Amino acid sequence: MKTKKVGNDVIVVDGIYKGIDLFICSDVHYDSLKCDRKSFKAHLEHIKSIDGKVLIVGDLFDVMGCYKDPRSKSADIDPKYIVRGRSYLDLVVDDAYEFLKPYKENILMISYGNHETAILRHRDTDIIDRLVYLLNQDSEFQTQKGAYQGWIQMMFEMSEKSSRMKSYRIAYHHGKGGNARRSKGILYSQLDAMEYPDANIIVSGHDHNKLYDPSNVRRRLHWNKRTYTYKDTVHWLKTGSYKKSADDFGWEVEKGFAPKRLGGWFVNLEMKVSLVTDFEGKRKEQAFINPTVTEAVPL
Numbered sequence: 001m002k003t004k005k006v007g008n009d010v011i012v013v014d015g016i017y018k019g020i021d022l023f024i025c026s027d028v029h030y031d032s033l034k035c036d037r038k039s040f041k042a043h044l045e046h047i048k049s050i051d052g053k054v055l056i057v058g059d060l061f062d063v064m065g066c067y068k069d070p071r072s073k074s075a076d077i078d079p080k081y082i083v084r085g086r087s088y089l090d091l092v093v094d095d096a097y098e099f100l101k102p103y104k105e106n107i108l109m110i111s112y113g114n115h116e117t118a119i120l121r122h123r124d125t126d127i128i129d130r131l132v133y134l135l136n137q138d139s140e141f142q143t144q145k146g147a148y149q150g151w152i153q154m155m156f157e158m159s160e161k162s163s164r165m166k167s168y169r170i171a172y173h174h175g176k177g178g179n180a181r182r183s184k185g186i187l188y189s190q191l192d193a194m195e196y197p198d199a200n201i202i203v204s205g206h207d208h209n210k211l212y213d214p215s216n217v218r219r220r221l222h223w224n225k226r227t228y229t230y231k232d233t234v235h236w237l238k239t240g241s242y243k244k245s246a247d248d249f250g251w252e253v254e255k256g257f258a259p260k261r262l263g264g265w266f267v268n269l270e271m272k273v274s275l276v277t278d279f280e281g282k283r284k285e286q287a288f289i290n291p292t293v294t295e296a297v298p299l
Helices: 035-048 090-103 114-123 127-135 188-195 251-253
Strands: 004-005 012-015 019-025 051-057 107-111 148-155 165-175 201-202 210-224 228-241 263-276 283-296
Touching: 012 019, 012 107, 019 035, 019 228, 035 051, 035 090, 035 263, 051 165, 051 201, 090 127, 107 127, 107 148, 114 127, 148 263, 165 283, 188 201, 188 210, 188 228, 210 283, 228 263, 228 283
Parallel strands: 012 148, 019 051, 051 107, 165 201, 201 228
Antiparallel strands: 004 012, 019 263, 148 165, 210 228, 263 283
């Protein structure tokens, strides 16, 4: 299996045969004192044990402890990131690398969230680029740096001897909008399905809500040598978070935000070949990829 980037916002994964297991997550906020690293590590260990791949869709980092950052004070920063003579951001990136190093052959993509773009904008350093560079040193599998919004095109081989390919497209966006207390962002499901008509799975995070909606079913027309109709489903995922909610003080409490379900999602993509009948009554093999979505349950 190999990955390559086509522009800044498209990653192509070649050489998938029969299926692939994915661990999709976002909003880990790894360096926060509230990060549930125990659950995050357990989920990484699981995907490694089945030789799967990891997609981290923004806000891997929290990084709110920079000088004069009004969002936090010294008590909110892990003491190991406060070392005389060392840069706070360097210490955070180095620590994240050591944590993720055992899984570098499994991490397919790390993309940007608003916490990383804030550092890029205000501190003029790219912590995602630095981490991906470290992970790719002496690694056979190359982790790709994603964008804030983009695509992952998974290319499945129809058979070991055939050159025929079946593509499966994942659209991702770190997230947009505010905290929807009643709907929890579910209204974006249909809107996103319209905005990304070529997507099979749509993934987003940011608001820490954790939802899965497979209700967007489309009527499709296949028009290539043989003509027939079929239906497919757009699977919509909100990826949750690994940052525990506050219960006593802080911005979340003052705004009245509800507690969030931690963890991410495991997605198994398995290709199956079925016989379909076209308008002329002729039978033809057609490949279908149906995802099985399972919650990555927090410990």
